[in-house]
Amino acid sequence: MSFSREEVQKIIDAVGGKENIITATHCVTRLRLVLKDEKIVDEAALDNIDVVKGSFSANGQFQVIIGTGTVEKVFAVFAELTGIDTDTTKEEVKQASAEKSNWFQKALLGLAEIFVPILPAIITAGLLLGVNNLLTGPDIFMKQPVIEAYPQWAGVADMINIIAGTAFAFLPVLVGWSASKKFGGSPLLGIVLGLVLVNPALLNAYGLADARLAGDVPTWNLFGWHIEKVGYQAQVLPILAATYVLVKIELFLKKRIADSFQLLLVAPISLLVTGILSFIVIGPVTMFIANLITTGIVNIFDFAPALGGLIYGTLYAPLVITGMHHLFLAVDLQLIGSTGSTFLWPIVVMSNLAQGAAALAMFFIFKKKKDRSLAGTSALTASLGVTEPAMFGVNLRYRYPFYAAIIGSGVAGCIITVAKVKAFSIGVGGLPGIVSIMKPGWAIFALGMLLAIVIPFILTLIFSKFAKQKA
Structure with missing residues (x-):
């Protein structure tokens, strides 16, 4: 979709001019503006601008809908005309939005900032799993699965399954990376913590129920205390809680350890303490909570x-x-x-x-x-x-x-x-x-x-x- 600089200037004028704009950024479809006073926005004028598809206010931001693909180009001109620093504006938007939001809105905004960045990977994985399902499921194109009727497709289906399944099996890695960025810590440590929780040396979470029935769950013996040696593949709550603890420890240590020793001490201590806490406390407790939540929702929908x-x-x-x-x-x-x-x-x-x-x-x-x-x-x-x-x-x-x-x-x-x-x-x-x-x-x-x-x-x-x- 084409647009002109004049249209972008009209957007700026309609939202009260550049002096009314605290800061701004954009997402996939919208300009996200934090304004000094949203009451002076001329929404009728916005609606008459060809490139604008609508506007609304939510979570402390006034959002102008432009559309996929075009919004990045509009924002580039918007930033030029308003003098916004595009290198720092995203953090400023978060901070300004948080200041104008209540605690519940902040919590929702936090969840969005954690999960939205990893959503493309999850959606892509889901689409590929669907393709794999078409190849391996019976009674779709014919009575038998495609890979049985045409064995040469079996290898392709298996490759697709591995590629697609990775995003879900290693979901804690994705969440650890995104959550650590949101909480203000090192994204690399979040990735490593996620990898720790899905390490192949651990019993795969998918096999835990069968292992418990068979009485064959591996354990660590910590001075007579037996801790289940279990991974957290595809789990959300354990890595969210563990990453929060990891970042808090990391930031605590950075404030108290001299710069010359931080490389040697901060990351190892943070990961070691958080890792041990994850297997002893954080993982079991959050899994118990997660099971309560899922069981409760399932029961509600089963009941009515x-x-x-x-x-x-x-x-x-x-x-x-x-x-x-x-x-x-x-x-x-x-x-x-x-x-x-x-x-x-x-x-x-x-x-x-x-x-x-x-x-x-x-x-x-x-x-x-x-x-x-x-x-x-x-x-x-x-x-x-x-x-x-x-x-x-x-x-x-x-x-x-x-x-x-x-x-x-x-x-x-x-x-x-x-x-x-x-x-x-x-x-x-x-x-x-x-x-x-x-x-x-x-x-x-x-x-x-x-x-x-x-x-x-x-x-x-x-x-x-x-x-x-x-x-």
């Missing part, structure tokens, strides 16, 4: 699957507005690590498709060329899992498309949850998401996708007839 799917399907999009959806990303990963699948992520696909379908309906309702273009492109990106342009640029602006979307998402979520549709991984949160779904649930999941598209589309057309705010 229709209600659970309806509520989560209806509320997921509002959760995105508040940023709370990042909390459930951690829950999804923990469910996959503990049970081998997740029933929550398939509902996310329903929500994304519903937002796209509502935006698509607005394409036929809008009269202005710019609005129709925005609705069409945002519907397409939502069908591939990126919903911000559709949600914030179209649906929330007129409200009734948003209501139609969450109704459709709730109905679809209810149906697929009752049918016990599960995903073996997090994948692309749109139409390609079906490859991440376990085979028995494909038909119902496809039905859910159809309903998540048709219901919001029709309801949006109907609601538009009675809406006070005409498109």
Whole structure:
């Protein structure tokens, strides 16, 4: 999408001028601004700028939706015109946003800063696992698996499985790296700590249950105290807690050890103490908590699957507005690590498709060329899992498309949850998401996708007839 310097200057003027901008950065689709006074923002003027697809305020930031690919170019001009230092602005945005947020918003922002950077690796792994499933699953293209009918594909399937499975098996490494950056420590130490928790010398977490049944769990004998010699593959909570402890020890030591001795003492002591604590205390305690959480969520959805799917399907999009959806990303990963699948992520696909379908309906309702273009492109990106342009640029602006979307998402979520549709991984949160779904649930999941598209589309057309705010 093309844009001009004049359009970027109009964005600056609409948000109150460069004197109203404390600092700024960008993500995949949005400019993220921390402003002195959000009340003076001229949102009507923003809406009339061709390159802008919408705007909203959340977590202490005023966010201007530009779109994937274009936002980096717009930000480069934005930084030039405002004189923002692009080398330091991200940390300044975090600090400024935190100062304007309450403790709960800070916690959600922290989760986002940990999990969003590693999300591309997880989504890629999920998509590749889906491809592997197509090659190895029976009754997909034919009665027998592809690798049995065409053995020459077996090696390819095995390679894909190894490549895809690595991101989940070594999830603690990814989380350790990202969390240590967030907590202010050394990312390298976070990586090493993650590797410690998945070291091949440890009993693989996936085999722990069978080993316990067989009474064959290896242990360390620490002065008569037997500690299970178990790894934490695909686990989230243990590495999060352990990394927090690691960074606190590292920062404590850096303040008290002379610079000339830090290389020799800080990292070894930090890793040794944290590693021992991880196997003795942190790992067992957080795994107990993680099992309680996953068991509790599973039991709730088992007790009332229709209600659970309806509520989560209806509320997921509002959760995105508040940023709370990042909390459930951690829950999804923990469910996959503990049970081998997740029933929550398939509902996310329903929500994304519903937002796209509502935006698509607005394409036929809008009269202005710019609005129709925005609705069409945002519907397409939502069908591939990126919903911000559709949600914030179209649906929330007129409200009734948003209501139609969450109704459709709730109905679809209810149906697929009752049918016990599960995903073996997090994948692309749109139409390609079906490859991440376990085979028995494909038909119902496809039905859910159809309903998540048709219901919001029709309801949006109907609601538009009675809406006070005409498109």
